[in-house]
Amino acid sequence: MMDWTDRHCRFFHRLLAPRALLFSEMVTTGAIRHGPTDRLLAFDAREQPVILQLGGSEPDELAAAIRTAEAFGYAGYDLNCGCPSDRVQKGRFGACLMAEPERVRDCLSAMREATAKPLSVKSRIGIDDVDEAPFLERFVTTVAEAGIDTFVIHARKAWLQGLSPKQNREVPPLRYALVEALQRHHPELRIVLNGGLRTPGDVARAMRWAKGVMIGREAYQNPASLPALEAAAWNRPPPVTDFTAVVAALADYVDQSRGQGVPAAAILRHTLGLFNGRPGARLWRRTLSDEMRSPLAAGDLVRRAAAPVLERQAA
Numbered sequence: 001m002m003d004w005t006d007r008h009c010r011f012f013h014r015l016l017a018p019r020a021l022l023f024s025e026m027v028t029t030g031a032i033r034h035g036p037t038d039r040l041l042a043f044d045a046r047e048q049p050v051i052l053q054l055g056g057s058e059p060d061e062l063a064a065a066i067r068t069a070e071a072f073g074y075a076g077y078d079l080n081c082g083c084p085s086d087r088v089q090k091g092r093f094g095a096c097l098m099a100e101p102e103r104v105r106d107c108l109s110a111m112r113e114a115t116a117k118p119l120s121v122k123s124r125i126g127i128d129d130v131d132e133a134p135f136l137e138r139f140v141t142t143v144a145e146a147g148i149d150t151f152v153i154h155a156r157k158a159w160l161q162g163l164s165p166k167q168n169r170e171v172p173p174l175r176y177a178l179v180e181a182l183q184r185h186h187p188e189l190r191i192v193l194n195g196g197l198r199t200p201g202d203v204a205r206a207m208r209w210a211k212g213v214m215i216g217r218e219a220y221q222n223p224a225s226l227p228a229l230e231a232a233a234w235n236r237p238p239p240v241t242d243f244t245a246v247v248a249a250l251a252d253y254v255d256q257s258r259g260q261g262v263p264a265a266a267i268l269r270h271t272l273g274l275f276n277g278r279p280g281a282r283l284w285r286r287t288l289s290d291e292m293r294s295p296l297a298a299g300d301l302v303r304r305a306a307a308p309v310l311e312r313q314a315a
C-alpha cells in the first residue's frame with residue numbers, strides 16, 4: 001500500500017504471518033527505469049515470498065522493469081489495474097487500464113516473456129458506470145488469454161472522476177457475490193478476494209469459494225490480527241503467537257538495519273499496533289512513539305518497550 005507499506009513493514013508482517021504471500025506497494029515502471037533500483041527494489045530474504053506489484057501500461061516497459069527486478073529475487077509479479085488516483089490516471093495505468101483489457105493482456109504477455117515466475121493482475125470489479133458483471137467477465141477472460149490465471153479482485157468499482165482514492169476504497173459498495181459468481185463460472189482461475197475483510201470469520205466465509213484472500217488495511221492498522229487471519233485462510237485454529245520471539249526478531253532487525261543507516265522509526269512506525277487488544281498495548285505504543293525518533297533509538301528500545309507488556313501477558 002503506497003505511502004503505508006515498505007520492506008520494513010513486510011519484515012514485521014512476516015513475523016506475524018509466516019505463510020502469507022506479501023505484496024509490495026505499487027512501483028511504477030518509470031521509477032524503476034530512473035532508479036535508484038536498490039532503494040526501490042531491495043528487500044530482506046526473510047520477507048519471502050514477496051510479490052512485486054508494478055504500475056505501468058507499456059508492455060516493453062513492464063518487461064524491462066521485470067528484467068531489472070529479477071536480480072532482487074522476487075517470488076512473482078503483479079500488475080496494478082485497480083488504483084484510481086489522478087496521478088496514476090495521467091500515466092494511463094492503474095484502474096483506468098480496466099477499460100483496455102486487450103492492452104492488459106499484451107502487457108501480461110510481455111511480462112510472461114520476461115520471467116517464468118508467477119504473474120497476477122489486481123483489479124476492481126469495474127470502473128465508472130459500467131455494468132460490472134459482464135465488464136469483469138470480459139476483462140478477466142481477455143487478460144487470461146495471456147496465460148494468466150490469478151486475479152486479485154478488490155470487490156468494488158472505482159470511480160475515475162469525483163472520488164478521492166480514499167473515498168474509492170470506502171464509497172462504492174462491496175459486491176462479493178459478483179466475484180464469487182466469477183470464480184464459480186471459471187473454476188480454472190484463481191480468484192483472490194480483496195476488500196473489507198477484517199475478521200477471521202470474513203476470511204473463512206470467503207475461503208468457502210475463493211482461492212485466496214488479500215488483506216490490506218486491517219493488516220496494516222491492526223497487525224495483531226494477522227496470525228488469526230492467516231490461520232482462518234488456511235482453515236486452521238487460531239495460533240498462539242510467540243510475542244517474545246517476535247519482539248526478539250524485531251529488535252535484532254532494528255539493530256541490523258541501523259547498521260545500514262535505517263533509522264529505528266522507519267521500522268517501528270509500522271509496529272505500534274503489535275499488541276492491540278492485549279494488556280499493555282497502550283504502554284508499548286506510547287514508549288515507542290515517545291522514543292523511536294531519537295537518534296539513539298535501537299533494538300534495545302524494542303526490548304525495553306516490550307518487557308513490561310510481555311511480563312503482563314505471562315502473568
Ligand SMILES: Cc1cc2nc3c(=O)[nH]c(=O)nc-3n(C[C@H](O)[C@H](O)[C@H](O)COP(=O)(O)O)c2cc1C
Nearest residue numbers: 001002004025026122154194195196197215216217
Ligand atoms: C494507503 C493505501 C495505499 C494503497 N496502495 C495500493 C497499492 O499500491 N497497490 C494496490 O494494489 N492497492 C493499494 N491499496 C488498496 C489496497 O491494496 C486494497 O485493495 C484496498 O484497501 C481494499 O482492501 P482492504 O479493505 O483489505 O484494505 C492501497 C490502500 C491504501 C489504504
